[in-house]
Every structure is written in structure tokens, then in C-alpha cells.
Amino acid sequence: MTVLVAGGAGYIGSVTAAELLRQGYEVVVYDNLDRGHRRATPPGAVFVEADLGDFRTLVVTLKKHAVDTVMHFAAHSLVGESMEKPELYYENNVVVGKRILDAMRAAGVNYLVFSSTCATFGEPARLPITEDLPQHPTNPYGETKLAFERMLHWYHQLHGLNYTVLRYFNAAGAAHGLGEDHDPETHIIPLLLQVALGEREGITIFGDDYPTPDGTCIRDYIHILDLAQAHILAMEKKRDTASHYNLGNGAGYSVKEVIEATRRITGHAIPAKVGARRPGDPPALVGSAEKIKRELDWRPQYPDLESIIQSAWEWHQRHPGGYQD
Numbered sequence: 001m002t003v004l005v006a007g008g009a010g011y012i013g014s015v016t017a018a019e020l021l022r023q024g025y026e027v028v029v030y031d032n033l034d035r036g037h038r039r040a041t042p043p044g045a046v047f048v049e050a051d052l053g054d055f056r057t058l059v060v061t062l063k064k065h066a067v068d069t070v071m072h073f074a075a076h077s078l079v080g081e082s083m084e085k086p087e088l089y090y091e092n093n094v095v096v097g098k099r100i101l102d103a104m105r106a107a108g109v110n111y112l113v114f115s116s117t118c119a120t121f122g123e124p125a126r127l128p129i130t131e132d133l134p135q136h137p138t139n140p141y142g143e144t145k146l147a148f149e150r151m152l153h154w155y156h157q158l159h160g161l162n163y164t165v166l167r168y169f170n171a172a173g174a175a176h177g178l179g180e181d182h183d184p185e186t187h188i189i190p191l192l193l194q195v196a197l198g199e200r201e202g203i204t205i206f207g208d209d210y211p212t213p214d215g216t217c218i219r220d221y222i223h224i225l226d227l228a229q230a231h232i233l234a235m236e237k238k239r240d241t242a243s244h245y246n247l248g249n250g251a252g253y254s255v256k257e258v259i260e261a262t263r264r265i266t267g268h269a270i271p272a273k274v275g276a277r278r279p280g281d282p283p284a285l286v287g288s289a290e291k292i293k294r295e296l297d298w299r300p301q302y303p304d305l306e307s308i309i310q311s312a313w314e315w316h317q318r319h320p321g322g323y324q325d
């Protein structure tokens, strides 16, 4: 079976591509390298450097490699940037997304796994976030991801295209010699590790007066390899239907807890100062993964925060400055 990994030179796509190869699948990585790294493309995968909006190239690639499944990781995914340039997010996450679905129809590929996000829920009415909660995004990033979810719904209803939506919370950790290297980096674990490596002075905590036990925001972290495995299970078990799963860990950690755990693992003091709250940051976002555990027998191998940070720390020590390409 051949899987086209759209955005496979990025963080989550590259690890999933490597895990697919390990499990014996053929992999085509398709990425324009706008925000990805050539060095993150696993050897063993065919690499196509092109934009997913390039309809002809995508159709030819899907046909040439007899692709059965598309895993769609490619997107713009910075909340702050989306609040400044919503047009960029509608273009890449919705308009280009539509071209992918049309190219799949033209090439006769009938199943897609989509990287969606907890940001489609906005500020949830209750925790942990289950799949049945209403989705009210509070920024263009979440809104455009939800728009693509809705597009999938109608392509399924009217064109018979099957899909699985996986809504991630915070992907973290490293695997298969691949790790997290975003520019700009906005995720707390790589930022903390950059401090531990002396690449950054310290870290700012955005508010410590939230209604949480230690006053800092609570988020849900999931190991990148557990995420990759969820994609593969979905592809193997749910390819003949349309389904949606939240992929949290069920357990949240506060910003202060993440900082403390990183201090323990790295042995570095990691100076932290408290700054103002960021607009639109909900106090807590924790996802329930009960549905995917029940239906797909998904069993996270690295549920605890320490092993997630430890794997990221090992990768960052071996790759100071990131991929450097």
C-alpha cells in the first residue's frame, strides 16, 4: 500500500512517514519545503518537492505511485500569524485543501487522514474535550481547519470520499531521529530545550493568574510516535467510512509543571519570568482519547510527560540549532 504524506518534511509528517516505512508501507513525501526540512524526509521515501496547490503535479504523483491513501499534514498552523494574515490561512488550509480533494478524485484515490486540531473547539464548554462538543473556533487557524473538516463531510456525502479526522492537542517529543524545528518556534517544549542548550536566554510564562491550581495554563501533550500510530490505525481500520477522533492524552500539565519537568531532565535552571496573558488563551485544553481507544484500540506508548520531554531533549542535544537546512 502506498501513502502520500502531504507535508511530510514537517514535524509530525516526517515522523509519521518514517513510522509508515518501518511498518512496511511505501511512502511518497510531498512538500514544498516552505516550512519543512529536506533533512527531515526519511530515506526510503520518494520525495516530491512541489506545492499541493499544483493540481497537475499532484494528480501525476498520485497516479504514478499508485497512491491508496493521503495523509494530509500540510498547513499553516500558527495561531498568532493567522490573526494577522487570515488570507494566508484561507488560501493554504482551505483553497489548497480543496485542490487536494479534487486531485484525489481525479486520480481515483478515495481515503484521506486529516491533521485537525483542538483549535477547532475554541473555548470548550467542558473538559476533557470529547468529539461531540460544539466547535466554535476563536481564530482563523482553527476556523480554516474546521472549514476543511466540513469540506470533507460534504465530499464524503456527495462524492463518496472517505476520511478520518484526527484532532491533535500538542504534539511533542522526537522519534526515528526526527524532531521539532519550527521557525518561528512557538511550542513550549522546544523553546525550553533551546534555553537548556544556551540558544535562548529564558522563557516567558504568559500569565500566572488563571483559574488553575498553580495559576498557569494547562495543556495536553502527546508523543509524536503515538500520533503517528493513530494515523496508521485509522488507515488500517477506518478507510471505508468517515470518522472523527480527538487525540489528547486525557491528562493536562500546567506550564509550570512542564518547566519543572524540563529542569529535572536537562539539569538546567531554565530562567522563567511571568509576562502578560496572551489574548485568547483558554485556561485549560485537555482532550479525551476514549473514543479512539475504544474504536481503534489505540494505546499510547509514551503517555507521561517525562518520556515525551526526554525524547525531545535527546534529539535537541544531537541537533543544536535544528536541522540547519
Ligand SMILES: NC(=O)c1ccc[n+]([C@@H]2O[C@H](COP(=O)([O-])OP(=O)(O)OC[C@H]3O[C@@H](n4cnc5c(N)ncnc54)[C@H](O)[C@@H]3O)[C@@H](O)[C@H]2O)c1
Residues within 6 Å of the ligand: 006, 007, 008, 009, 010, 011, 012, 013, 030, 031, 032, 033, 034, 035, 036, 037, 050, 051, 052, 053, 072, 073, 074, 075, 076, 077, 092, 096, 115, 116, 117, 118, 167, 168, 169, 170, 171, 172, 182
Ligand atoms: N504541532 C502540533 O502540536 C499540532 C497540533 C494540532 C494540529 N497540528 C496540525 O498538524 C499538521 C502538521 O503540523 P506540524 O507541526 O508538523 O507542521 P509543520 O509546519 O512542521 O509541517 C507542515 C509541512 O507542510 C508543508 N506545507 C505547508 N503547506 C504546503 C503546501 N501548500 N504545499 C506543500 N507543502 C506544504 C510545510 O513545508 C511543512 O513541511 C498541521 O496541519 C497542523 O495544523 C499540529
